[in-house]
Amino acid sequence: MSRVSYREALRQGLREALCRDPQVFLMGEDVGRYGGIHAVSRGLLEEFGERRIRDTPLSELSFVAAGIGAALGGMRPIVEVMTANFSLLALDPLMNTAATLRHMSGGQFSVPLVLRIATGAGRQLAAQHSHSLEGWYAHIPGLKILVPATLEDARGMLWPALQDPDPVLIFEHGALYDLEGELDERAVVDIHSARVRRVGSDLTLVAYGGTLGKALAAAERLAGEGISAEVLDLRVLHPLDDAAIMASVCKTRRLLVVDEGWRSGSLAAEIIARVVERDFHELHAPPARVCSLEVPIPYARHLEEAALPQVPGIVAAARGLLS
Amino acid sequence: MSRVSYREALRQGLREALCRDPQVFLMGEDVGRYGGIHAVSRGLLEEFGERRIRDTPLSELSFVAAGIGAALGGMRPIVEVMTANFSLLALDPLMNTAATLRHMSGGQFSVPLVLRIATGAGRQLAAQHSHSLEGWYAHIPGLKILVPATLEDARGMLWPALQDPDPVLIFEHGALYDLEGELDERAVVDIHSARVRRVGSDLTLVAYGGTLGKALAAAERLAGEGISAEVLDLRVLHPLDDAAIMASVCKTRRLLVVDEGWRSGSLAAEIIARVVERDFHELHAPPARVCSLEVPIPYARHLEEAALPQVPGIVAAARGLLS
Amino acid sequence: MSLSVPYPAEFARQLLLDMLRIRYLEERAAELYGEGKIRGFLHLYIGQEAIAVGVLHALASDDAVVATYREHGHALLKGVPMRAIVAEMYGCREGCSRGRGGSMHLFDAKTRFFGGNAIVGGSLPLAVGLALAERMRDGKRLTACFFGEGALAEGAAAESLNLAALWRLPVLFCCENNLYAMGTSLARSQAQTDLCAKVHAFKVPARSVDGMDVVAVHEATRAALGQMQAGCGPCFLEFRTYRFRARSMADPEPCRDKAEVEAWKKRGPIHTYGAQLEAQGLLDEAGRRALEAEAAAEVEAAVAFAEAGSLEPVEDLLRDVYASDWTQ
């Protein structure tokens, strides 16, 4: 156990992967000399050299597509896209090539590409730097979507993602980089299951990435009111761990999804739909969700706060399910 | 009334708009000399000239962004993107600029841009030419998403879309272009409401665009079995016409959504979520959906058919809701 | 037109045979499209055969190739069996992509044929990545990508040229300039119509070649590959050529001038090269007939193979979305 930040945990994961497998390399804008816009890769250039820590030009489409090509060519590239906002520039190769290639070639090709993408709002970066798109990307078959919300996952998801023969997108929430805590370096991390982060019996709070901490804080407050909330961390947004969601909801009979994505077409809607399709009569209350308001995220702090899911809103919605 | 194809109805809408407003122009790849890849704009270059019917280079990002700029500059551009598959290349300007500009400028700027995009599968065009992304785009606040499924809407949605001060994306389903029927040229068309296309009482089939015809065919078959299905054509995917959805479901108490999008994160999930959030105890059966399988759409006809929603599957799912 | 064919008779004839193989395959495919046996989009290469033949004969068999939706010829010359190509167009399980890809998505891992890409401009950055991987693995294999002149207007092309030049990656950029992107002529889509000048400004060495002359194509490619093997980074070759058929079997031909088409047909790569071989005494009429018969026979055998093909079971539809199975 050691005390580290989420950023350092990510860096540990990177270092370990670079040490373990010579085919792993990192590329992206300013990952080298600058140490990464989020300072995640600081020091790696000095340690691993320019061959394996590659600064790219400002060309999101092409360096992501080149990552696909490099994966096809036998390497294990980790491509950093500074933020989800800029990843839109690379959606064509992601959806049209990375996600389709195995299937449309009749199973001949693997694309063992790992993308690291910062996501989310909360730092007053305004409309073009605050999208939470991980839930939206989870629509695309052929991609796997991971959202590390804990230090263990920040460190530990990378290696299994690299072992996976399919393209994996890891979304790191921008507001988590400074999160500190004890990291258990021996933790074994998988990339297919959701995880109960707090056991409870009255309702299930489903959360992921940037909203996990808020859901846990809300559960704590609810406990003070005598309401026992279970908190499920999705961890993997695609393919979803249906069994874990169903198991928790079958137990608590109440569902509240907390999702930083915009409400319409959110991943929260998908989770609600899955639950009611199967477990409709088991629920004691209509399922509910706390999402971001459907608005470009504004700069002003009070407006940004109002646009995003917050603990009081989660608590209120949870109470609503029990009344 | 006259007998025309969906393609011709679209062309009528274009001609009328070009005649009515000198600030309207059409641009896109091959919209001019070639007449458009779907032959929608055939003849317009001859009629309106090169100034207003503009062939663009193969540069989706920039001609869409230029459309945004032209809208800002006082024109009313209609930009054709050949297919939804290629529209991914233009997602950055759409999400980061068109959708955000009014809000993030504090209401100073309007982007009265209309995009026409062909969407959908069903013509054996395989994985990179078959995406149905209209439901997915409906996640983005600031955009309006229209899906004309009838001749009246094909002709009539364009003009109100051009009158709208906000960016409007019109998705034309590729399998509809050859659809023929009687067009009522006096039909008044709005771009905010859903429409009941068939009245029924036992269950509500919600459909849009490429699935409307399939839902209607399924309703017909169900009628033969004594099941009365109401068919609601969403028409507008964002913002959704909640009232119409709720009104129909409150009447029939059963909901089946038919959606060509991939299941996870589909618009169908959003509709189910909205209904159960509000009308949970009113339903007689769990809501259900028939979506595309989560697979890159394959070329082989039998596989493509199996991947997409089809009438027998809709009928079976509807029966399931009533048993 | 090259003054004389500088090859031994056997190789010289092989080039002709390979052009014929593509031509006959495509003419038959067009018929089959008319019969509804092949569906979706079918982009024909007729008129451009000298390019795939000249380039692919210069590449080593383990070099990587990324092509476009107009890729039957490239796949065939890379070594994908013709019968697997036709079966693919039929949508059969025996096709080189199990029938899932169709004409636009031929793939073959064994011969390192990486498709078949239906996104204009999509082949370039993929090739850059393949070349990067090869470099990082200390391999010597080269990577070639094909694309049309229209693709050069896409941002992806500019980004890829820069990336390849910056990192000095051995990518051979093969631009098949057939003067039109769908119905839009080069002059109406790019301000700079001198493609080599444009590319050169990215610091990628560029050369324009007569794409109707298989010998010129082959020699220019060999020269470029030589440079690349010396570690000079990427090369760009513009092959000036022409499509003899409409853009796709699904489309009409509203934009090109009949006289222009006819003028280019006179320069058709097969009959001009065939005539040259005969003039040089490398081929006589009987020899030419034999090559034609060989190509025709291969096509008929491929069609028969596809006709006898089977369909992938619907139960397998969800296989290969991911490497490990996934139940939806």
Added chain:
Amino acid sequence: MSLSVPYPAEFARQLLLDMLRIRYLEERAAELYGEGKIRGFLHLYIGQEAIAVGVLHALASDDAVVATYREHGHALLKGVPMRAIVAEMYGCREGCSRGRGGSMHLFDAKTRFFGGNAIVGGSLPLAVGLALAERMRDGKRLTACFFGEGALAEGAAAESLNLAALWRLPVLFCCENNLYAMGTSLARSQAQTDLCAKVHAFKVPARSVDGMDVVAVHEATRAALGQMQAGCGPCFLEFRTYRFRARSMADPEPCRDKAEVEAWKKRGPIHTYGAQLEAQGLLDEAGRRALEAEAAAEVEAAVAFAEAGSLEPVEDLLRDVYASDWTQ
């Protein structure tokens, strides 16, 4: 450095005053960032002032401008009141974007300042569209866009240059080449470091200008605008310049050499130009002090205005997602 300042005293002093206004505004903004009054990203323009001042003084007041996230100077010179800029950075309703945009998203419809764009490369195609609209409306107003040299690696830049050249649209492409994109130097991100050569290949006339010399900037811009008014299509100007501060207040400075920074600082546009004015007798020390005082006073008034500002009510958060209201 221009040999002499060829302007009447009043205009010559105005240029200095405007550079000072930007400089003082930004120095104050940096302080306020340190105090937590300004948040998010704050990209400073210190060192590059001659460009915004020289270019904007050449444009007509109704010409359109699109800038980047490093746009305080451009907004100010376009005519956005300084107090509205500072209030925007404070997140106040009195800000030029109602506090919703912050430093990276200054907007002002009245002065035709179209932002403030935080997507690298985003300003170029928007400017192309604005110019297209103007042409179609038979207007004579020009459009200028600003961007860094790093943006030239984006596909959007290549596409936009081609589009503007192809359609001969009067767009002034202003590239502020400060040698670094975040921590990556030009030579490590683009194979072609001669930006004019690159752009020229797109058939866009291009010229390189000393961006530390406000007179050179102004004259080059006037010449370019003259050409554009004559209907020759777009122009590209590369302004060679340097940022004196780290990239963004949120970031450190790990990549640039201290000596390099110091050498450029010696060429700072404000003190060199001030010295030149004094040498030419266009300004004396008292005059300079007066200008400094004027700029400083404007900044303090702007800060006071922002300090007294109010917040947009949360109830208005959903206003302006669409033109007509929408209840979620």
